[in-house]
Amino acid sequence: xxxxxILALAVALTSVFAVAGCGxxxxxSSKVSTVKKVKVEDTQEIETIPDDAQKxxxxxxxxxxxxxxKKGEDKSVExxxxxxxxxxxxxxxxxxxEKFDQLASAIMAQQNVxxxxxxxxxxxxxxxxKDMYQPVDDIVNFDDPLWADVKTTADKFVMGGKHYVAPIxxxxxxxMMYDQDVIDAEGLDDPYELYQNGEWNWDNWYDMMSEFVSNxxxxxxxxxxxxxxxTQVIQQTGKTMxxxxxxxxxxNINDPDIERAEDLLYQVGKNNLVxxxxxxxxxxxxxDGNLLFYCMGTWAxxxxxxxxxxxxxRVVPVPSDxxxxxxxxxxxxxxxxxxxxxxxxxxxKCWYECCRMANTDETYKENGKEKFLNANPNWTEDxxxxxxxxxxxxxxxxxxxxxxxxxxxxxxxxxxDGNCVTRKLYEYTNKADENGKQFSWTELRESYSATVDAExxxxxxxxxxxxxxNS
Numbered sequence: 001x002x003x004x005x006i007l008a009l010a011v012a013l014t015s016v017f018a019v020a021g022c023g024x025x026x027x028x029s030s031k032v033s034t035v036k037k038v039k040v041e042d043t044q045e046i047e048t049i050p051d052d053a054q055k056x057x058x059x060x061x062x063x064x065x066x067x068x069x070k071k072g073e074d075k076s077v078e079x080x081x082x083x084x085x086x087x088x089x090x091x092x093x094x095x096x097x098e099k100f101d102q103l104a105s106a107i108m109a110q111q112n113v114x115x116x117x118x119x120x121x122x123x124x125x126x127x128x129x130k131d132m133y134q135p136v137d138d139i140v141n142f143d144d145p146l147w148a149d150v151k152t153t154a155d156k157f158v159m160g161g162k163h164y165v166a167p168i169x170x171x172x173x174x175x176m177m178y179d180q181d182v183i184d185a186e187g188l189d190d191p192y193e194l195y196q197n198g199e200w201n202w203d204n205w206y207d208m209m210s211e212f213v214s215n216x217x218x219x220x221x222x223x224x225x226x227x228x229x230x231t232q233v234i235q236q237t238g239k240t241m242x243x244x245x246x247x248x249x250x251x252n253i254n255d256p257d258i259e260r261a262e263d264l265l266y267q268v269g270k271n272n273l274v275x276x277x278x279x280x281x282x283x284x285x286x287x288d289g290n291l292l293f294y295c296m297g298t299w300a301x302x303x304x305x306x307x308x309x310x311x312x313x314r315v316v317p318v319p320s321d322x323x324x325x326x327x328x329x330x331x332x333x334x335x336x337x338x339x340x341x342x343x344x345x346x347x348x349k350c351w352y353e354c355c356r357m358a359n360t361d362e363t364y365k366e367n368g369k370e371k372f373l374n375a376n377p378n379w380t381e382d383x384x385x386x387x388x389x390x391x392x393x394x395x396x397x398x399x400x401x402x403x404x405x406x407x408x409x410x411x412x413x414x415x416x417d418g419n420c421v422t423r424k425l426y427e428y429t430n431k432a433d434e435n436g437k438q439f440s441w442t443e444l445r446e447s448y449s450a451t452v453d454a455e456x457x458x459x460x461x462x463x464x465x466x467x468x469x470n471s
Contacts, residue, residue, distance in 0.1 A: 041363070042084045045146075046353045049086040053346035060092040060103060060114035060339075074371055077364045081354035087347050097413055100127075107132055107340055115342040116351065119165055119335035121403035122410055124157050125249070128164050129462045133337045135162035139349035146356050153333070153397060158246055159463070160470040165335050166352055169359040170397050172317060172390035173332040174232055176225075176293045177282045177301045180312040186212055191316045192382070202233070202264055205293075205319040209273045212292045224273035226285055227295035231426040232318040232330040234261040235398040241425050241452070242402035242409075248460055249401055251452050253425060253445050261321070262441035265430040269438055276431050281305035286313065297332065298387065307378040315383050317390045329390055331397035402452075409455045421448050421455070 067073035094102045142151040150167040157165035194200040209224025216222035237257040243250045279285040282301035285294035307313040358364045402422035407414035409421045432438045
């Protein structure tokens with residue numbers, strides 16, 4: 001299965017899912033035709049955009065930040081606040097496969113340059129080093145109470161002493177959805193209860209899948225897991241393939257905790273617990289009761305992709321590493337890059353602040369919850385709370401710079417087989433490559449170690465040149 005960039009909530013927990021995901025043959029829309037509108041009060045804590053300033057910001061993306069009124073969509077909290085402050089968002093649509101090329105062309109030509117572009121893995125360091133974005137320090141004060149709790153993360157995206165990413169929010173990248181009726185029928189422990197008790201870990205997950213698959217009737221093929229979970233399982237160790245200390249990127253694929261996680265994934269694949277086909281969404285994946293867990297971003301299990309009235313589905317996070325007491329989460333960070341050439345300084349500043357306010361003020365967070373549950377009536381409050389808890393500061397948010405190094409290391413679309421090297425390092429011990437081979441971690445590491453070293457040397461040379469130019 002080829003999975004491109006997974007995007008979860010457009011702005012975590014505040015929007016009614018203006019979301020893009022991987023290409024699929026299923027219904028990837030997480031929209032519903034009509035939702036009950038939720039009133040959002042204005043705030044005096046954000047200044048109105050000055051009359052003499054540019055008030056419209058151009059957004060280039062694969063989805064519109066504005067609601068589709070023809071479909072009865074509710075306006076997001078942040079968009080409501082932004083409109084109240086005089087701001088408007090003009091949408092320029094791009095496809096997933098062409099978005100980076102179109103952004104680069106606009107910047108180079110200095111024509112129709114967008115003001116904001118969604119943070120994605122390739123933004124840092126690769127696109128920052130290509131001068132595609134400008135630092136945000138002039139419009140964001142990370143010592144201000146509105147931003148103080150994301151400063152630690154923002155400091156991870158510093159180049160040449162300047163911040164290039166202003167984190168808006170963090171959302172759990174993927175969840176595991178399952179059918180409670182299936183769990184009960186098989187006599188398995190409830191994953192949600194294990195999670196609530198702090199006992200949901202690799203060991204329980206593996207044993208549960210093994211029992212479910214081994215108990216299949218003679219004429220039925222069962223699987224334990226489908227979707228995108230390999231990266232998340234490995235990062236439950238808190239380790240990543242590439243590290244960055246603010247000055248230099250280093251190779252970390254020899255870390256023993258990564259090896260331990262890779263060995264687990266190898267066994268999961270070897271024992272035929274994985275359905276490697278593209279199933280599209282939760283509705284398709286769970287419909288016949290022969291798959292225990294479906295792991296994907298929330299876009300694939302909400303709206304038209306989510307549970308129906310009669311379903312008894314639940315969600316849990318990816319199981320934790322039993323060897324650590326720390327809580328880690330593969331983060332889907334919402335942030336908007338300030339594009340090089342944008343002159344809408346005051347409007348972009350206002351948009352950032354509206355987005356942050358929507359994610360930090362308790363009243364607005366409650367507005368976001370109400371919007372979500374209105375749009376997803378068969379999600380329970382307990383299910384929603386899993387998203388909230390796993391996106392909270394209780395968890396250490398994990399980012400791997402390996403997804404932002406280069407085309408070879410980081411861009412699936414630039415690789416002939418549709419999988420970048422970083423993705424292969426995370427996933428190929430768990431599934432077969434195009435030739436049908438499942439790699440052990442030792443084989444996989446030896447196959448790509450030299451490539452990783454070479455790509456990191458190139459990017460580190462670029463960092464030195466960038467810092468020298470901007471010093």
